[in-house]
Amino acid sequence: MQNGAGCGSLSRRQLLRMIGVTAGNAAMYQAMSSLGFAEDSPYRGPIDLQGAPRNTSVLILGAGLAGMTAAYELRNAGYRVQVLEFNARPGGRNWSLRGGDTYTELGGLTQHCQFDQDLYINPGPWRIPYHHRGILNYCKRLGVPLEAFVQINYNAYLHSSRAFGGKPQRYREIKADYQGQVAELLAKTTRQQALDASVSREDQEKLLASLRDWGALDKTYAYVPGDASSDRRGYKKAPGGGMSARPIPSEPIGLSDLLDSKLWQGIYSGDTFDLQTPLFQPVGGMGRIGDALGRELGPLIRYHARVTDIHQDARGISVQYEDMLSPGSQLTASSDWCLCTIPLSILAQIPMNVGPAMAAAIAAVPYASAVKVGLQFKRRFWEEDDDIYGGITYTDLPITNIGYPSSGYHSAGKGVLLGAYIYGVDAMEFTAMAPPERVQKAVDYGSQIHPQYREEFDNGVAVAWHRSPFAMGCYGMWNSDTRARHYDDLCQIDQRIALAGEHASYLPGWQEGAITSALDAIERLHRRIVAQAGKA
Amino acid sequence: MRALFGGLTLRRLVIALLVAGIVAAAQADDPSFAVMATLSNVSGEDIYNRICQGCHMAHGEGAIGAGRYPKLADDSTLASWRYAALTVLQGRNNMPAFSAPPQLEWDSPTLHLSDAQVADVVNYVRSHFGNNYKERVTADDVAKLPHPAVGAAP
Numbered sequence A: 001m002q003n004g005a006g007c008g009s010l011s012r013r014q015l016l017r018m019i020g021v022t023a024g025n026a027a028m029y030q031a032m033s034s035l036g037f038a039e040d041s042p043y044r045g046p047i048d049l050q051g052a053p054r055n056t057s058v059l060i061l062g063a064g065l066a067g068m069t070a071a072y073e074l075r076n077a078g079y080r081v082q083v084l085e086f087n088a089r090p091g092g093r094n095w096s097l098r099g100g101d102t103y104t105e106l107g108g109l110t111q112h113c114q115f116d117q118d119l120y121i122n123p124g125p126w127r128i129p130y131h132h133r134g135i136l137n138y139c140k141r142l143g144v145p146l147e148a149f150v151q152i153n154y155n156a157y158l159h160s161s162r163a164f165g166g167k168p169q170r171y172r173e174i175k176a177d178y179q180g181q182v183a184e185l186l187a188k189t190t191r192q193q194a195l196d197a198s199v200s201r202e203d204q205e206k207l208l209a210s211l212r213d214w215g216a217l218d219k220t221y222a223y224v225p226g227d228a229s230s231d232r233r234g235y236k237k238a239p240g241g242g243m244s245a246r247p248i249p250s251e252p253i254g255l256s257d258l259l260d261s262k263l264w265q266g267i268y269s270g271d272t273f274d275l276q277t278p279l280f281q282p283v284g285g286m287g288r289i290g291d292a293l294g295r296e297l298g299p300l301i302r303y304h305a306r307v308t309d310i311h312q313d314a315r316g317i318s319v320q321y322e323d324m325l326s327p328g329s330q331l332t333a334s335s336d337w338c339l340c341t342i343p344l345s346i347l348a349q350i351p352m353n354v355g356p357a358m359a360a361a362i363a364a365v366p367y368a369s370a371v372k373v374g375l376q377f378k379r380r381f382w383e384e385d386d387d388i389y390g391g392i393t394y395t396d397l398p399i400t401n402i403g404y405p406s407s408g409y410h411s412a413g414k415g416v417l418l419g420a421y422i423y424g425v426d427a428m429e430f431t432a433m434a435p436p437e438r439v440q441k442a443v444d445y446g447s448q449i450h451p452q453y454r455e456e457f458d459n460g461v462a463v464a465w466h467r468s469p470f471a472m473g474c475y476g477m478w479n480s481d482t483r484a485r486h487y488d489d490l491c492q493i494d495q496r497i498a499l500a501g502e503h504a505s506y507l508p509g510w511q512e513g514a515i516t517s518a519l520d521a522i523e524r525l526h527r528r529i530v531a532q533a534g535k536a
Numbered sequence B: 001m002r003a004l005f006g007g008l009t010l011r012r013l014v015i016a017l018l019v020a021g022i023v024a025a026a027q028a029d030d031p032s033f034a035v036m037a038t039l040s041n042v043s044g045e046d047i048y049n050r051i052c053q054g055c056h057m058a059h060g061e062g063a064i065g066a067g068r069y070p071k072l073a074d075d076s077t078l079a080s081w082r083y084a085a086l087t088v089l090q091g092r093n094n095m096p097a098f099s100a101p102p103q104l105e106w107d108s109p110t111l112h113l114s115d116a117q118v119a120d121v122v123n124y125v126r127s128h129f130g131n132n133y134k135e136r137v138t139a140d141d142v143a144k145l146p147h148p149a150v151g152a153a154p
């Protein structure tokens, strides 16, 4: 945390608020900048919007996490709030597909999810890192129970169709062997005095000791079959009890085979900041968060409302929308202010009279392609046969991931796993297929890793995000060039309109980006509203 | 050939969300487009069916939801081949640029089409789905159009 923890920063915030009330916006902003607050918006505890002028209305477009977070906080602060949402449900991309659900994608193809009761797939977000404090805090406040999401499972597979005869390797073995082989090599180099120029003799001793530990080397600094290496990579025959107790060590893979296989590319899959253990998921599906916010806001959300035009003038906001239940209808909603969280993929096509800078920013962000396939099997063979409980198998096949459920371990009956999580060009190609074909491909590819697929497959659903009627893409793709030219213009309030959502964050493709962008936007909007009310 | 597990390190891939896929191994009997597209003999029809169709639909009919994908069927805007080719090269709004230079690193790998492939696919859509424009666009024609460049005005 940038500003130190907890109450320290809170009291500074209170101080700032006083500066804001007494000396006005600019002075507060100056003070905030000097304290480092006006930079990006890492979550810093529940927002406090004091002094909302009476009878001020904010119209919020979109009931995804950004829109609903904003609606929830603005309502609590005393604003009059209304939310317009295209879908018949809250949550937007925060969504779980369950047995009995129906999903119609762009183009009109409808899928009926035939999973068993209580089984689901998260077609969009599925994991929350421990440091995404904003969304975790809303889960806490809204009573959404969490459970661990298994990111790294040492017993899941790394698979290359071009290495080891296509036979999947356990993550555990690849990681241990790569580390062991590298440690052995570096130890050898050190002992041949090849490092004398860069590492002192004393440090070389320490380095050697650490390499032996880190790489599971033996006394002679070799990575060889034996207790040390098998304790990391697993045994040929694992230790047990009784007459058959004696373990048999396993045989490490050689460095050259490891390098050739390229499977080392999968070792770090739990090392990046966003994927470090522990991660979480809501019990019962990611969609539980959107459900909870939707319940909380109740009638403030108008569903089936397709926004078609956004207009502002000196007096306020006027938004045209179609009630999807009576096609062709044209209704109007008005307000003093507007927070728009419609994804840019869609917003770019909606007439809206903002300045050229914001308009250019809205047009600059195409959306990434992604496809997820959920597969139901007649039994949880990955647990029963393969000892895989949660976690992810990575493969060079277009399906990319097989994600095993991090809940319901050992349940009798059917089980659902994530049979594909595809992006990039492969995702574009899968998007162009009809849903049954996507499912079939996921089964075909997956059976190269789990031959049980053929026998056990039951049914599946496939969501291609560019075909999603309500998002038209997975997440907003920025690059350093477009960031530099457009990001600030996107986030700047344009007269009476502010934008928020995953796309208005440096956390693209994360729910935390949607939430922190919404909090940041309403805080700035609130300041502007309070300042204008002061002038009036 | 793209890196296995997505070349994440250089471009601080968001792929966090998607993490670390090994990308694009093709089975000889079932070439994935990621591999096919590097071949010069991919036809405009292939490109349409395996890529463009994802958004513009099987018969170029487009689609409408909260937003829309424009139809390419009976599309009078296609009378200008330059308009069509520029759209494919540069992209517009949520239509991806299919000719972005590699320095323009998007968060997620996108497809790069050669000028010949752009010409091919433009010819394909201009002669199908009820469109009947006669002139054939060549790679040289496409090469003369402005291509997306880093730092250029959008």
Ligand SMILES: Cc1cc2nc3c(=O)[nH]c(=O)nc-3n(C[C@H](O)[C@H](O)[C@H](O)COP(=O)(O)OP(=O)(O)OC[C@H]3O[C@@H](n4cnc5c(N)ncnc54)[C@H](O)[C@@H]3O)c2cc1C
Pocket: A061, A062, A063, A064, A065, A066, A067, A084, A085, A086, A087, A090, A091, A092, A093, A094, A123, A124, A125, A126, A127, A128, A305, A306, A307, A308, A341, A342, A343, A346, A370, A371, A372, A465, A470, A471, A473, A474, A475, A500, A501, A502, A503, A508, A509, A510, A511, A512, A513, A514, B017, B066, B067
């Ligand atoms: C495949 C995938 C995997 C992901 N994985 C993760 C993950 O593991 N962890 C994580 O934290 N995040 C993940 N994300 C990202 C996360 O889903 C988003 O960042 C977040 O949900 C975006 O919230 P939002 O409110 O900005 O947008 P949305 O949820 O898209 O909300 C926008 C709302 O606007 C509505 N709308 C659109 N057009 C109109 C219109 N014309 N009129 C009225 N309403 C309209 C939509 O229906 C929608 O409800 C993933 C996303 C995808 C697609």
